[in-house]
Amino acid sequence: MAAIFSHRQTDQSFYLALFVSLFSLVLIWPTYAQNKGGYAKRLHSFASLTQNSLASVPVLHDSLTRWARAIEDNDQVGAFDERNRIRGIMNQLGTKNIIPAADFSIAVGRKALLRGADAAAILAGENATLYAPDYPKSHFFLAKARFNQDRKNIKGFLLAVAEGVKASLANRLERQRLVALGLKYVLYALGAAFLITLFLLLMTHYKSMFTDIASILPSRPEGKWKLAVGVLVVTAPLAVGGLLLFALALPLFLLPYLKKSGMIVVGIFSAFVFLTPLAFDSMARGMIIGSADAYRSLYLLSKNTWDHETKAALEKERKANPANDSINFAIGLLNEMAGNKDAAIEAYDSILAKSPDNIRAIVNKGNTYFGAKKWEKAASIYKNAIKISPDTVEAHYNLSKAYTEMFQNKDSDAEYQKARSIHLKKTDSFRAMAGVNPEKKVIDFQITKDDLLLFERALNEKTRKLSESLWNSFFGLYTYDIYRKISLGFIVALGALYILWSRAIAHQTCFSCGVAFAPPIKLTSAEAKCNQCVAALSAKGGVSIAKKEKKRKEIRDYKDWRIRTAGTLDRLAPGLGRTFFQLPLAGLFLTFITSLIIIYGGLAFYDGIVTQKAQLAQVAQNHLLFFAVAAFYWIIMNTALKRDYY
Structure with a gap:
């Protein structure tokens, strides 16, 4: 920090930026002490919800209740015993993730944080990661609990955050949601950055451009x-x-006057214009898939887990589409995993009533009877599956297990060998799975990628409508088709007008004094200078000393003005000064970051205050990390990364 304050270029604008940043943090910090009562009440109701959602697995429900009581009583031994019991129940259910149990643990941990029991909160967070290791919220809560207990434990905090990020990226639904959310902010920020950059480039070259425009007209207006x-x-x-046509027209006017970096900016803008419709399609797809409860339920079941909303979402979808075999199969699988034999069999029977030869439903129905320890009934169903499809490895393998439970070892070995003869690797993988989880003896057919793709296709119409709706919110005057024609025309015009317009122009912008000039020869220097500036800065004679001194004063005044303006713009919004100082590529990059920060903050507060009707203090508390990052960005851009203009 001392190095920052002793920076040789630190000026008043930096101290202003630092003051604003620290003042924002001071305002936000006290909000942590507010609304604790309401927060605790909300967590209590959430805990009850997640606990009740486990009522279909009574033994798990009871064990979690005892575990929560042990956490509240700070009974680590009792909590450890119940945790191991819950893990055993998970093995019996054949899943490594039970999200309702993790949600319940997080709720218990948050209540512990509110009463100041940091150790209990960490224990709850660690147990949440055991109950659902693939659930990002478990790891993020553990990170929060560790940081709350010991702010010096940076390693433990970062490890938990890293696991949470890893789980988020591994989760397809989470990736889709993040992509959709990220694209929204990126589109806003890129649009703003390009518009600002092009406008500042126009301000830099407007004298030359207006002179050339006037020279084309017969009257040749002046002044x-x-x-x-x-x-x-x-x-x-x-x-x-x-605004759209204005943004597209600016590069057409500016291109002949720009240097190499400016032309690169125009090229990037052209790609942005052409690819924007694809971004809207991807954003709509992510939003639809991320918000489709039935699809989310199918996805969770494909990962061999579920959450407290899965059953209700599937039942709701079943009422809307009772003939959907994927939904019925998912309901049967969910109830089978949860130990609800009658509901699982009813769901599988609804499939078999229409498709008696559906092997997946037949085998899983047999597994339901197997889980209920009705070995003879299960074996009969497996035999029926083999009769319909003799090469079904799962049916032979599960029949082998059923014979084992009935002490018919010879028949069991025979069925196992048949399974190996059909597909050796698959049978060995089944045996390996049994070794990892000996409680799960039979193999279920699961939700597959084909099931998910089939459901995705059903969402295509909703995706298209949402994409059009999002598009209209941005470009109300232009449909998809019109925009595509405009963007294609823009690409063609960019090349054609560059050739025609570059032949018509005769002026450049003097880098030294800012006037429009028509040089008799092309200068090789990257910084174009008018003849008067060349003469004034030359040591040769031919021009009076008085004229030279007058022009030098104009050059000094213009450069001082450019330096002050560029510096002020960069202090207020990093990136603007670089663009104004004819460094458009670096300016575009930093302007995009600045726009992203401002737009994210603005939309976050709008959504929190206007949409969710939350208090300003609560919204600020929820985005404390954002404020810290934004403050750090402005400080670092005004110190270590500060641009000196000469």
């Missing part, structure tokens, strides 16, 4: 008339087609 004509020509697309 205020030249400025008025230039403004009318440049803003004509804004009046005709709105």
Whole structure:
């Protein structure tokens, strides 16, 4: 920190930025002490919800109740015993993730945090990661509990956060949701960054551009008339087609005046314009899939787990589409995993009533009887499956297990060998699975990728409608088809007008004094200078000393103005100054980051206050990390990464 304050270029604007950042943090920090009563009440109701959702597995429900009581009483031995018992129940159910148990543990841990029992909160968080190791919230809560207990335990905090991020990225639904959310902010930020960058480039080169526009007209206006004509020509697309056409027209006007880095910016903008419809499709797809409760339930079941909303979501979808075999199969699988024999058999029978030869439903129905220890009934169903499809490895393997339970070892070995002869690797993998989880003796057919893809196709129409709705919120005047034609026309016009317009232009912008000039020769220097500046800065004679001194003063004043303006813009919004100082590529990158921070903060507060009707203090508390990152960004951009302009 001392190095920051002793930075040789630190000025008043930095101290202002630092003050604003610290003041924001001071305002936000006390909000942690607010609304604790309401927060505890909400957590208590959430705990009851998740606990009641486990009522279909009574032994798990009872064990979790005893575990929560042990946590509240700080009975670590009792909590350890119940945790091991819960893990045993999970093995019996054949799952390594029970999200309702993890949610319940997180709720218990949050209540422990509110009463200051940090050790109990950490224990609850650790147990949540055991109950659902693939559930990101378990790891993130553990990180919070560790940080709350010991802020010096950075290693433990980061390890838990890393596991949470890993679980989030491994979860397809979470990835889809993050992509959809990220694309929304990126589209807003990129649009703002491009518009600001192009506008600042226009401000840099407007004198040369307006001079060339005036020279094309027969009257060749000068002075205020030249400025008025230039403004009318440049803003004509804004009046005709709105902000979109104005943004597309700016590169067409600017391209001949730009240097290499400016042309790269225009190229990036062209790609952004052309690919925008794909971004809207991807964003809509992520939002639909992420919010489709039935699809989420199928996805969780494909991972051999479920949460407290899974059953209700599947039953709701079943009422809407009672003939959907994927949903009926999922309901049967869920009830089978939860030990609800009658409900599972009813779901499988609803499939078999229409498709008597559905092997997946037949085998899983047999597994349901196997779990209920009705070995003869299970064996009969497996035999029926083999009769329908003799090459079904799962049926032979499960029949072997049923014979074992009935002490018919010879028949058991025969069925096992048949399974190996059909598919050796698959049979060995079944045996390996049994070794990892000896409580789960038979093999279920699971929700497959084909089931998920089939359901995704059913969501395509909703995705299309949402994509159009999102599109209209951005571009109300233009449909998809019109925009595609406009964007394609923009790409073609960019090349054609560059050739035609570059032939018509005759002026450049002097880097030293900012005037528009028409050089008699092309200068090799990257910094174009008018003849007067070249003469004024030259040691040769031919120009009076008085004229040279006058021009040098104009150069000094112009450079001082550019430096002050660029510095002020960068202090207020990092990136703007670089663009103004004809460093558009670096300016675009930093302007995008700045726009992303501002837009994220604005939308987050709008959503919290207007949409969710939350208090300002509560919204600020929820985004404390964002404020810290934004403050750090502004400070670092005004110190270590501060750009010095000369």
